[in-house]
Amino acid sequence: RNYPIYIRHPEILRVVKTYSIVLRTMRRILDERGFMELPAPIIGHVSDPGLRGAGKAVVEIYGETYEVQSSVIMYKQLYASLLEKIYYAARNLRIEPPENMYTGRHLVEFTQLDVEASITTASDMMRLAEETLYKTVRYILNHHSELLTYNQVDFLEKTITKPPYPRIDYDSALELLERKGYRLEHGKEISFEAEAALGDIYGTPVWLHGFPTVSRGFYYMPDPEKPGYNIDYNLILPGHAGEVLDGGCREYRYEKLVERIKYHGEPLEKYRWFLELAKAGAIQPSCGWGMGVERLVKYIHGLRHIAYASPHPRIPGIIGP
Template sequence: MLLLHVSDTHLGATRPGNLREREMGFYEAFNEVVDIAKISSSKPCQVKILATIAWKSGDSIILRDVSGLREFKIKGSVGREILRLPCETSIYVEGLVEGDYLEVNKYEVIYPSKLECCETDAEDVREYAFNYHMYVGRPRCFKVIRTISILSYLIRNALIFEGFTELQPPILGWKSDPGLRGASKVKVSLYGSEYELHSSLIMYKQIYASIFEKIFYFARNIRVEPAENFYTGRHLVEFTQVDVEEAFTSMQESISLAESILKKVVKEFLNNHADLLDSSRIEWLDRTFLTEKYPVITYEEAVDLLTQHGFELRRGCELPHNAEAFLGEYYGTPVWLTGFPSTARGFYYIENAEKPGYNVDWNLIVPEGHGEVLDGGCREYRVEELEKRIKSTGENPSEYQWFLDIVSKGYVKPTCGWGLGLERLVKTFHGLAHVGFATPHPRLPGVIGP
């Protein structure tokens, strides 16, 4: 049995002017669902389709419309004419659907295309960065872009269900996050003064979590990564971070929240949107993410383990990407890495009172070489300690005076939180070779497309 749901949410963002318009809009939405039901049915049925050719090879064609992608085997001489049309041609088709076969009775070209080839996807991320418009309508890229949208929706819903308030992220500010681990910031001049484009919203998170207690942003950040970070496959210059912050919580509670949110999102995606993934990815995500509680190891335990396996590491420094990749493969599930050295991180992390020199912070490392997808910690909220930490990192406290003044007046309370890299999560879902394929507008270290 095929069940399809229709409600007035199918009317989109349009606000009907009167009840008659609302009624007719609902009927149109209902008829659209009926058409989808016909196409999805295994019984022969007459159909009318308005779609765009996304891909074709031999007698197979994939049509794309607002509902997604559908592959057909074409029958009949009229249908073979469609197979000769260029990809990205929009067509209206009337015909008979039986299972995976479409026998075309008649068709009309609604909007022509001059695209010469669409059988292959971009394998070189540089090619994709400069010509993404040529590839996003093809099945693989189209599914990735849909995944971004759906994951954003599922994450938002999960956080709102937990009582979090979403805030609109700022783009411009006086001073942004200094803890960039080798990247630099973008500065702009406006009205005779210099400002920074945000590389993170860490200080804003602390301020607003102190007021609303539970907040999150879908923040668009920019970091000028060293050009060589192009080759990690994990770095973007412009990226989306789901920034979550909560007041009066602990590391254990914050990690537990992040893990439960992630598992809930993965489960809902596999239950309702698995058609966007290859079967191998479905099995891998289920086996890898929907496990019992993820293992937790400290930075020092990780260094010891990595040293035993031949890695040459400097204690007190960030772990290199290949070391993170090893940890993910070693455990075979996401693994929490906690308690980084204070010298390796930004000034805003609070120091562990029971282990001086180490932060109350954490990363989530995932297998298959995807590395870190989530970074979190508990924040320093005492103005004297903040000033000490800023100086210890070589920063000038006066550049953060606006934040220090807010902290000194008691506006900033104890908070913990985390940032989830949306594109990195999409990369993980699809098993992509480079995170540049996980965004509709790739901006890569040293490679900036249109």
């Protein structure tokens, strides 16, 4: 409704510049480490099923039904298997429940830096994510501090400290948060509010890792040393910002994928193209992560709502110009 005013506001223009610099800086960091950028697909027969309550947009083309990509997870697995180190700067679409307009951290349309590598470990990919986050924020502070207020600079200097960042597993996080008064159910995703509180407790980025297999999508690799849990990880930011990154190591074995898809109540036919690749041996072990670009920009500028981190805000329940 007020888009003509929004796009001319000096603060919004500063944020848009930061968005561009953040994406360019992260690309440079990954390029220097031998990662190859690929063009992200927009539609496919199926997209990511693990959306924490969000829906997926569907379109009909040439008499066939396709999903607008909510995540490039399966494409990441495929091309990391073939090219070893890849990334996408992917525009994703998720139909969030209208009530998520009030969380301040959800958009219907957003950018995710999706990174994947084969012949690697969870710890290696976590270190890469830490380095990418830290160096990107440092670049903004060192070369573009004019885009920030004094308070924003001071906050970033105090909170985005040099890695490594602390790590806490799912069970320990539940115990800690329950002592702080949060009522949580084991085997479920941690609530957005509790997740944000975890970052406040540490005051720096913190890794939350090892989620129960029942709580997450079929594509995560189970932890052989801890039955019932995954090899996965989320990076939580302080300042009540919450999750900025989700990642893990991927299931690639055909029989296990079939087993996991059935467990989640999904039809196998829906994932036939991916299962055929796995059966043919085209899907190899890999680990990776996806970092929300708008969420990082929101954090850098201390914005009260993620809508202000995008030149084209698509808020749950509201689709603008």
